[in-house]
Amino acid sequence: MTLREAFTAMNTTADLRLPFAVRPLTPRLGAELSGVVLADDMSDDTFGAIYAAFLRYQVLLFPPQDVPPARQVAFARRFGEVQIHVMNQYHADGFPELYRLSNLDDNGRPNGRHPDKGTLEWHTDGSWSRVSGQATIIYGEVMPETGGETHFCDMYEAYERLTPAWKARIAGLRAVHNLNFSRTRRHGEDPMTEEQRRAKPPVDQPIVRTHPETGRKCIYLGDHAESIVGMPYAEGRALIEELNALAVHADLTYEHRWTPRELILWDNRCVMHRATAYDPATQGRVIRRCTVLGEVPV
Numbered sequence: 145m146t147l148r149e150a151f152t153a154m155n156t157t158a159d160l161r162l163p164f165a166v167r168p169l170t171p172r173l174g175a176e177l178s179g180v181v182l183a184d185d186m187s188d189d190t191f192g193a194i195y196a197a198f199l200r201y202q203v204l205l206f207p208p209q210d211v212p213p214a215r216q217v218a219f220a221r222r223f224g225e226v227q228i229h230v231m232n233q234y235h236a237d238g239f240p241e242l243y244r245l246s247n248l249d250d251n252g253r254p255n256g257r258h259p260d261k262g263t264l265e266w267h268t269d270g271s272w273s274r275v276s277g278q279a280t281i282i283y284g285e286v287m288p289e290t291g292g293e294t295h296f297c298d299m300y301e302a303y304e305r306l307t308p309a310w311k312a313r314i315a316g317l318r319a320v321h322n323l324n325f326s327r328t329r330r331h332g333e334d335p336m337t338e339e340q341r342r343a344k345p346p347v348d349q350p351i352v353r354t355h356p357e358t359g360r361k362c363i364y365l366g367d368h369a370e371s372i373v374g375m376p377y378a379e380g381r382a383l384i385e386e387l388n389a390l391a392v393h394a395d396l397t398y399e400h401r402w403t404p405r406e407l408i409l410w411d412n413r414c415v416m417h418r419a420t421a422y423d424p425a426t427q428g429r430v431i432r433r434c435t436v437l438g439e440v441p442v
């Protein structure tokens with residue numbers, strides 16, 4: 145099955161050729177794919193159909209199953225080169241491609257510390273890198289009883305909903321994305337080292353990007369965006385805050401309440417996401433994440 149055939153099939157009501165069942169999670173974005181064993185070797189046909197669903201639905205959920213670290217990395221590599229995150233203290237399971245966020249101590253008890261409060265703000269993974277994040281793939285190992293959800297918002301439709309005046313105002317503007325800014329401004333814990341800062345200096349990215357595969361325009365901003373190129377700092381900050389808020393709509397958002405051992409992947413090029421808070425003193429939350437490198441946004 146070609147990508148186009150799979151894509152077409154997913155837009156029809158019944159299709160027996162797909163190697164999985166598709167259950168849309170909202171009318172606009174998100175779908176659960178059932179019937180894929182992610183720990184098994186995957187045929188090119190199955191991967192092609194998953195990739196088509198990834199482009200169509202933007203967020204894919206796979207029901208609870210065992211996905212060992214090596215299989216998660218192998219699955220991520222089907223999408224492309226996998227990011228080795230500059231914050232190397234989070235690397236996990238012997239794979240520099242994996243990034244673990246955990247609030248459990250060595251005895252498996254909650255330690256009271258949130259591992260990355262930056263995740264609580266709407267953002268897109270890897271926008272602070274010239275080559276930004278394509279897919280992010282998260283496996284949920286331990287999930288809290290309450291909180292710790294992940295929310296996803298569709299940035300294609302967010303762009304479409306901007307007024308003509310807003311579209312004209314931001315056309316051609318570029319934002320400077322800076323991991324050191326987003327990491328330190330709200331939380332100030334575990335700051336980047338000098339070496340990490342040198343490895344990932346700020347980069348400018350278009351505020352409106354065109355998805356390289358679907359050809360659709362979307363808002364590309366989020367919490368890593370610090371300033372606007374050619375604009376006074378305070379003015380740029382105000383514009384970023386205003387547009388980040390305008391971009392999020394309840395009816396364009398899928399809110400996922402996790403069950404342990406689920407896997408979710410999403411397209412960072414057209415989706416913003418955030419995690420919700422939980423009590424890190426009483427509840428455990430452990431996820432491991434891979435982000436696939438994509439392309440330089442245009």
Ligand SMILES: [Fe+2]
Pocket residue numbers: 263267268269417
């Ligand atoms: Fe993220």
